[in-house]
Amino acid sequence: MTSLLQFRESEGGIVMGAVYEKEYDVNYYNVDARGDAKLTSIADFFCDIGFHQSEALGLGLNKLISDNMAWIFYKYDIEVLRYPKLGEKLTVCTDALGMRKFYAYRNYLIKDAEGNIIVKGRGLFLLLDLKKRRAMRVPETMKTIYKCEEDSFELDNLDKKFESEMSKQFAVRYSDIDTNGHVNNTKYMEWALEIVPRDIILKYKMSRIKVNFIKEVQYGHTVCVEAKVVNEDEKIVVKTRILNEENTILALCETEWKKEK
Known part of the structure; x- marks a missing residue:
């Protein structure tokens, strides 16, 4: 299990080095049928x-964009200790931990109004050259601005060779596309959760999600x-892989579910 994320000290929680925090409300459109914040809403906060x-x-x-660069998600690991509820006020924190080679490493925390940590996460990002559509090295000036070193952490490479028991197809809609011109990262999570058997959703709560983003997909594909x-x-544990029409793996996902108390 991932240990509690460690954040650098900051004064008042505003931009001090690589640390930043912001308050959010859990609105009606953020929650599911139980009144819990949806996993995709948590990812959106991050x-x-x-x-x-x-x-x-x-x-x-x-x-x-003016510098022909974009950050894209490469790996995610989110652990939910308690789901935020409708109407709650949250403090979301992020720490730009480090940048190394083509990658950037971020920690995340969500705290409730009493300061209790209820969600924690880690994200690994890849810097993309928008003209060449391939990875590029992180400029030294960017490391300086974020005041971060070459600190890093490991996130799991997920299993891609499992024998599937079920499958479902989805068309990529225009509303699924983000500013980078490909499917938004939260959409992969939605697809992965949509295939989870209803019996599990009704009797269990998802406590963790890990995602490996491998290849982009654009509008019009299935x-x-x-x-x-x-x-x-x-x-x-529900293991998921998402493939395009050529059977190429686009993303891998692993969700953990614990019995509802």
Whole structure:
């Protein structure tokens, strides 16, 4: 299990070095039928705070695009200790931990109004050259602006060779596309969760999700989601792979589910 994320000290939680935090409300459109924040909403909070930190440091979306650069998600690991509920006020924190070669490493925390940590996560990002559509090295100036070193962490390479027990197809819609011109990262999570058997969704709660993003997909394509359910001691693990029409793997996902208390 991932240990509690360690954040650098900051004064007042505003941009101090690589640390940034922001308050969010859990709105009606953020929650599921239980009134819990959806996993995709949690991921959206993480995306949003990273965006705001970059904007505050002068390295926002428009600046990156003008320099023919974009950050893309490579790996995610999110652990939910308690789901935020409808109407809650949250503090979301991020720490731009380090940048090395083509990659950037971020920690995330979500705290409730009492300061309790209820969600934690880690993200690994790849810097993309928009003209060449391939990875590029992180400029030294960017490391300086974020005040981060070459610190890093390891995120799992997920199993891609499992024997699938179920599959489902989805068409890529225009609304699925983000500013980088490909499917938004949260859409892969939606597809992976959509195939989870209803019995698991009703009797269990997802406690962790890991995602490996491998290949981009654009509007107009159809993806196939394949999954296998694995029963472990005190949890259920659902392994998922997402493929394009040529059977090329686009993403791998692994969700952990614990019995509802």
